[in-house]
Amino acid sequence: MKKIIPFILLSAGLLTGCFKGKEEVKTVEETKVPKATKELNIYTERHYDIDKELIAEFEKETGVTVNVAKAGADELLKKLEIEGADTPADLFITKDAARLGRAKDLGLLQQIKDKEVLELVPANIRDKDNYWTSFTYRARIFAYNKETTDPSIFSTYEDLADPKWNGKVLVRSSTNSYNQALIASMIAANGEEATREWIQGLVANMAREPKGNDRDQSKAVIAGIGEVAIMNSYYLGKMIHSADPEERKVGEQIAIFFPNQDGRGTHINVSGMGITKYSKNIVNAERFIKFFLNEKSQSRFTNENYEYPSNKNVAVNGTVKSWGDFKVDSLTLSELGKNFKKGTIIADEEGWK
């Protein structure tokens, strides 16, 4: 027995000792020296290669070391919530305005002070109180087979609940954040009851049970399982430029329709970021926001990830441009957060799996 106790103590000691990585030691020092340091800690839901490359460039340009922790948006939010004032994170990045809104509502973010950088971004795709800003956005569009379908039959999201679409609509699960945001925007536009009816109709019209991801929906359109798929615009760009020749083929057969153009506009969602409430690195965090929004980075987002750039001075990528200009939903995205939970519950109740 005597052998075991010291062994356990020793291993516990060793573990904490050697696991206290370099960053850790530095963060402790930071609390003593509250001015700008050479580090920046990011919690991000995005893990595209383009983000990785831009972060590396930011490091090179500024000499700041960026530490990244990646996980799902909800997981990161929960982390921030539990960590409270002890959070090591300076920036929170996610692919969903509703979650940014939630982070703000939970008191996890602080206002961005650099007005100049915020002015690059149109007001409807950033928080009205400056708690977060987007840096890219994507449209939630209709995808259809350009050879078999005449786009004149499409009009609005609301229309997809009409019985004429029976057995023709493809959409993934309502547990997906893109759909949750879409539902939240429907509530903002039409109210709860109308949204409930819309979901009822939509569920009745589904070509199959919701499954797979956005790309799978467009493949199902080409396979003839349904006629219209609700999906994000940028996946189409990714499919057209895919490493898999079969995916490229699907991408080339797909065309895009922007719904609700005669009314409020097509629903969009953003990738955005906010500075955490207890950030100890506000200076670097703001530098980073500025860097992600500068024209060079913005062009790369659109050219390599086929997203729409948030910076209004930057032109969209050629493939993206070919889908045409469209009217963006006038809803201020910071409104999404408050309808989010309600929408999820309604979707459950109406059987949108």
Added chain:
Amino acid sequence: MNLKLLKRNLNINLDSWLFISIILSFFLLAPIITLFTSLATQNIETFIHIAETLLPEYIRNSSIIALFTGLFTMIIGVSTAWILTMYEFKFSKLFHVGLILPLAIPSYIAGYVYSGIFSYTGIISRTARNLFGYNLNLDIMNIYGVIFIFTFFLYPYVFIIARSFFAKQSLSMLESAKVLGKSDTQTFFLVVLPMARTAIIGGVTLVIMEVLSAFGLPSYFGVQTFSTGIFRTWLTLGDTDAAINLAIILMGLIFTIIFIERKSRGRKQYSFTNTKIKPINKKSLSTKHSVIAIIVCMIPVLFGFIIPLMQLFSWSLMTYKEVIDGKLIKIIMNTFFIAIIGAVLATIIAVIISNTSRLKKGKISKFLSKLTTIGYSIPGAVIAIGVMTFFIFIDRKILGERVFYGTLFLMVFAYVIRYLAVAYNSIESGFDKIGMKFHEASRSLGEGKTKTFFRVDLPMIKGSVIGAVILTFLEIIKELPLTLILRPFNFQTLSAYAKQYADDEMVQHSAIPSIILILIGIIIILFFEIINKKKEK
């Protein structure tokens, strides 16, 4: 007071093994208890919503998946184990290893692979379309697909346990059955199967526990289960209370299963205290029967290993240029490092608690041994958040500065909680097999418990100890939700790396990290087989 005297007084009721076991259990349970105490504000509204709209579906789906996966893994695991125990045929040695290999492939990666194979752009539809102009609409992303994948990637748990049981059965029993005029088939159903029942149920229980707490595969296939429901309620709806309520129901379910398993085991003693077990002389099979045996053994290897690996290789050819970079080596090292520490620690703790409960037949030690399995019944994300909350509390309230939080220690700690049951099962069966005779002999010669443990018990269960380390290691490298939540900045593991690409709908890019993960798994499994061979000799 004299310390020695105190110690001796304590020794009357509480020896140091029990003492340490209690302390360890407390630490392992603390994060889970922390979670349950956060139930202070019982807001029932969301839970009612879930109970009304989703719970029936969660229960239905989870039970169907558990039931059929349990059944199918049993059929595959037992039949292949039996064939390999009794007969010798071409490639039979290869199948001994081959049949375990699916364990190296995480079920969520199998999910990506099979949905890829069956998708519109996948190999089957593509061939039908391009060669025959025929539009096939295959679909695997449903509950049947989930059962299919769990079956072919988890049956090795049953196979391993059944095989080791069959290998140790007494040949004389079989011979008696033969003398009484029973055919091989009759012997199998009338003698062997009833004898092996408890061992088989043990393996199936592991499968069912794994299935019930699995998150990645059902959520990717859009099948709502308890585990996906807990995740969704907790994180997406942001309702901790309702999620904990769900988790409690799930734990209740799992404890019922464990209870049934223990009951079915009853008071049976497995230990072989004599050395008279005659090894089985394997029969050689005729060509015709060999072909049947090969086909039966080949099917699980094909679906559970060869096909997915081929698909992954073909994807990696498309993407290797983009995925392989200098950081890959570091990711491999990280994965290896964290898993080996977690596995060794879990095994040490499992040995301590298991030995305590073996030597001390009281209620406390029985209770302790049950506690060790709790972690396996709780989804990884729930454990991760419990561990986080607990260590933030320790750092903030007790230590006053950040010591533990944000370090890898949390990850290791959480892995130990989550996978202690796996290590414990292996160690317990090791202890079961050696029984108490040798221990008692040593004690009667005047050696203490601890000395006896190191001199007598430990060397005898060495095989089980290494087996425990290996199985736990295999689980940890595949683990996902817990890893994602607890890993510190810049700490990447292979499973997380693969998952990220898949999340971004870049399944082809996840092929390389998946293959490396599987290769590490294979190496570990081969090692396991070598140990097993030695143990049997």
